[in-house]
Amino acid sequence: MDVDTRLLRYFTAIAEEGNLTRAAQRLFVSQPALTKQLKHLESHLGVRLFTRSSTGMTLTEAGRALAARVPALLGAWDEAAAETRTAARVLRVGFLSSAANEATQDIVAAFRERRQGWRVDMRQAPWSDPTAGLAGAEVPVALLRLPFSGQESFGVRSLFREPRCVALSCTHPLAGRAEIAFTELLDEPVVAAPGGDGVWRDHWLAMSEREGREVRVGAVTEQPDEFLSAIAHGYGIALVPASAARFYARPGVVYRPVTGVSPSEAGVAWHRDADEAVTDFVRCCLALARAGAEV
Amino acid sequence: MDVDTRLLRYFTAIAEEGNLTRAAQRLFVSQPALTKQLKHLESHLGVRLFTRSSTGMTLTEAGRALAARVPALLGAWDEAAAETRTAARVLRVGFLSSAANEATQDIVAAFRERRQGWRVDMRQAPWSDPTAGLAGAEVPVALLRLPFSGQESFGVRSLFREPRCVALSCTHPLAGRAEIAFTELLDEPVVAAPGGDGVWRDHWLAMSEREGREVRVGAVTEQPDEFLSAIAHGYGIALVPASAARFYARPGVVYRPVTGVSPSEAGVAWHRDADEAVTDFVRCCLALARAGAEV
DNA sequence: CCACGTCCATTCCGCCAGGTTATGGCGACG
DNA sequence: CGTCGCCATAACCTGGCGGAATGGACGTGG
Numbered sequence: 017m018d019v020d021t022r023l024l025r026y027f028t029a030i031a032e033e034g035n036l037t038r039a040a041q042r043l044f045v046s047q048p049a050l051t052k053q054l055k056h057l058e059s060h061l062g063v064r065l066f067t068r069s070s071t072g073m074t075l076t077e078a079g080r081a082l083a084a085r086v087p088a089l090l091g092a093w094d095e096a097a098a099e100t101r102t103a104a105r106v107l108r109v110g111f112l113s114s115a116a117n118e119a120t121q122d123i124v125a126a127f128r129e130r131r132q133g134w135r136v137d138m139r140q141a142p143w144s145d146p147t148a149g150l151a152g153a154e155v156p157v158a159l160l161r162l163p164f165s166g167q168e169s170f171g172v173r174s175l176f177r178e179p180r181c182v183a184l185s186c187t188h189p190l191a192g193r194a195e196i197a198f199t200e201l202l203d204e205p206v207v208a209a210p211g212g213d214g215v216w217r218d219h220w221l222a223m224s225e226r227e228g229r230e231v232r233v234g235a236v237t238e239q240p241d242e243f244l245s246a247i248a249h250g251y252g253i254a255l256v257p258a259s260a261a262r263f264y265a266r267p268g269v270v271y272r273p274v275t276g277v278s279p280s281e282a283g284v285a286w287h288r289d290a291d292e293a294v295t296d297f298v299r300c301c302l303a304l305a306r307a308g309a310e311v
Numbered sequence: 312m313d314v315d316t317r318l319l320r321y322f323t324a325i326a327e328e329g330n331l332t333r334a335a336q337r338l339f340v341s342q343p344a345l346t347k348q349l350k351h352l353e354s355h356l357g358v359r360l361f362t363r364s365s366t367g368m369t370l371t372e373a374g375r376a377l378a379a380r381v382p383a384l385l386g387a388w389d390e391a392a393a394e395t396r397t398a399a400r401v402l403r404v405g406f407l408s409s410a411a412n413e414a415t416q417d418i419v420a421a422f423r424e425r426r427q428g429w430r431v432d433m434r435q436a437p438w439s440d441p442t443a444g445l446a447g448a449e450v451p452v453a454l455l456r457l458p459f460s461g462q463e464s465f466g467v468r469s470l471f472r473e474p475r476c477v478a479l480s481c482t483h484p485l486a487g488r489a490e491i492a493f494t495e496l497l498d499e500p501v502v503a504a505p506g507g508d509g510v511w512r513d514h515w516l517a518m519s520e521r522e523g524r525e526v527r528v529g530a531v532t533e534q535p536d537e538f539l540s541a542i543a544h545g546y547g548i549a550l551v552p553a554s555a556a557r558f559y560a561r562p563g564v565v566y567r568p569v570t571g572v573s574p575s576e577a578g579v580a581w582h583r584d585a586d587e588a589v590t591d592f593v594r595c596c597l598a599l600a601r602a603g604a605e606v
Numbered sequence: 607c608c609a610c611g612t613c614c615a616t617t618c619c620g621c622c623a624g625g626t627t628a629t630g631g632c633g634a635c636g
Numbered sequence: 637c638g639t640c641g642c643c644a645t646a647a648c649c650t651g652g653c654g655g656a657a658t659g660g661a662c663g664t665g666g
Contacts, residue, residue, distance in 0.1 A: 019388065020315030036614060049654045051615065061392055062432050063399040070613055070662040078399030085391035092387055093314065096380035097356055104358040104373030137357050331643060344625055346644065351623095365633040365642055 019060065021093060024086050026053050027065070031083045035072045094153045098291065107293050108137040110148030110158035113240050116175060116282055117259045119304050120159065126300040131293060142238040143209035146216040150285055157286040157294045159301070161257075164216040170285045173298065175305035177279045179258045181271050183207075185250040191270050198225055198276035205234030205252035207243060220255055222277050244269055257282075314355065316388060319381050321348050322360070326378045330367040389448045393586065402588050403432045405443030405453035408535050411470060411577055412554045414599050415454065421595040426588060437533040438504035441511040445580055452581040452589045454596070456552075459511040465580045468593065470600035472574045474553045476566050478502075480545040486565050493520055493571035500529030500547035502538060517550055517572050539564055552577075 033039040040047040065079035124136045141148035148158035234252030237243040248268035257280045261271035284301040328334040335342040360374035419431045436443035443453035529547030532538040543563035552575045556566035579596040
């Protein structure tokens with residue numbers, strides 16, 4: 017009777033992968049769940065969309081007809097949603113923990129100054145999505161950390177750089193040191209972000225500074241509070257922006273400067289086909305980035 | 312995260328009614344269910360779509376923007392589904408119990424002759440939907456009984472007429488009679504179809520032949536088997552097409568000719584914007600209607 | 607020819623979204 | 637000021653979704 021966008025995304029994933037198992041892991045669901053959903057779609061349409069074989073799934077004539085239509089359907093929905101939000105004078109902004117630091121409030125204030133009567137709806141994203149909702153079209157613009165994979169398909173501007181430091185438990189042997197060389201940390205277990213995103217994860221694990229040394233993952237966390245408690249429990253250490261010392265001070269957690277790792281870069285990213293409000297927001301970001309960089 | 316067509320239909324119903332309670336009964340759900348679903352949609356979009364008051368719901372600016380888009384979205388989906396079915400060489404045909412009688416098989420055969428390699432997918436509709444799925448766009452074409460309300464918005468052709476007779480329990484006092492006058496039946500309880508469709512229901516209750524006499528409804532049924540068992544149990548009598556005697560003979564149920572009621576008219580109806588396969592099917596119906604009428 | 611790997615289907619189970627009924631709060635209206 | 641209509645909330649129930657484990661069909665390599 018009813019079809020939702022999820023079903024359509026499932027369908028395209030299967031079509032593109034040509035393989036249920038792989039499509040399932042790409043969508044982060046189990047293979048039986050996909051089987052079942054696909055059956056629903058097929059019985060809803062009364063049509064077989066794929067021919068199954070032991071080598072995989074291939075689209076039928078009907079499946080190809082549907083596949084040709086689905087992107088337009090999903091696009092039309094995203095567009096309608098974006099237009100609705102615009103009409104409500106609400107700008108939804110994704111962000112990653114403290115992505116833009118102290119500048120965030122100023123950016124929002126500047127935007128509300130520029131667009132009287134608008135509201136800014138800040139949505140914090142989990143670290144499993146370094147695009148902060150941009151990739152899933154949940155937000156048209158986001159404050160985040162660079163680089164992230166898939167960056168090329170969005171508009172991206174750098175806002176400022178800041179050094180990275182290390183977060184460790186106050187009980188850690190190195191906690192008393194004023195400064196730590198990254199080479200001293202190569203064998204420490206780390207508290208990492210989940211997910212498979214390559215560039216971004218590599219940056220925070222400082223893969224390029226490890227020269228091939230293995231990473232031992234002591235814990236995986238999605239959100240700041242989980243992260244802090246993992247650090248405090250001594251499950252591992254982690255590289256964080258220097259500003260974390262101001263934003264995430266907590267008993268049991270200390271932050272120490274680190275030498276030998278590249279700085280972190282904060283940025284703003286947006287969907288290419290976004291509306292005027294988004295470009296206004298980006299302008300505000302850029303205007304305030306200089307001020308923020310000096311903090 | 313995901314939106315389905317149901318949510319959009321709910322939304323338009325609320326927008327059109329301007330009143331949750333009425334929209335709820337139009338959609339055959341409870342009012343709290345609508346409240347909850349609407350909240351989901353609003354929080355998904357991060358936008359208030361209606362302003363609530365004790366006089367009802369009125370669209371906000373954002374709500375109007377969405378309302379302007381939704382028909383196109385739903386239409387695009389229906390279109391994509393129709394095209395997919397066409398590509399699969401499947402024609403889905405809605406029908407109402409024995410709508411086209413013996414002709415049905417011949418029509419299907421003729422269609423398969425005309426369109427080599429096509430399959431016809433017959434979907435039986437419940438009597439709560441006299442359009443046999445046409446109104447909900449579940450099928451592009453249907454075999455049904457005329458008249459039904461909303462008829463003007465579809466293509467409609469009459470196929471044949473046949474007399475109506477009365478179905479009654481074999482224990483009924485009149486069961487032994489060879490023929491019955493409708494005036495003798497005015498005080499009998501009847502087994503009726505559910506739902507509010509005016510013209511169609513009135514026709515089967517023979518409202519215009521009752522001259523204002525009240526109808527007593529003894530039972531309401533959705534499907535032939537329910538109907539037959541209701542008749543057999545003596546919950547009431549009912550007018551049926553004369554052909555029912557052939558299609559629905561059953562122990563405990565007798566069919567008797569009735570005088571004083573208009574005949575029943577079988578027809579084919581289709582969506583105006585349907586594709587070639589549908590018009591082919593309609594042609595087959597018309598070609599075989601004459602043959603069927605003589606049976 | 608068999609043993610194994612791959613891929614899709616099936617089964618069973620826990621859980622949540624979406625439904626229902628009952629009830630509360632609030633403004634409009636007589 | 638009582639009453640009615642309308643929407644929100646609470647408590648509860650159930651069907652469907654998703655997960656883990658398993659089965660079955662097919663191809664492939666030793």
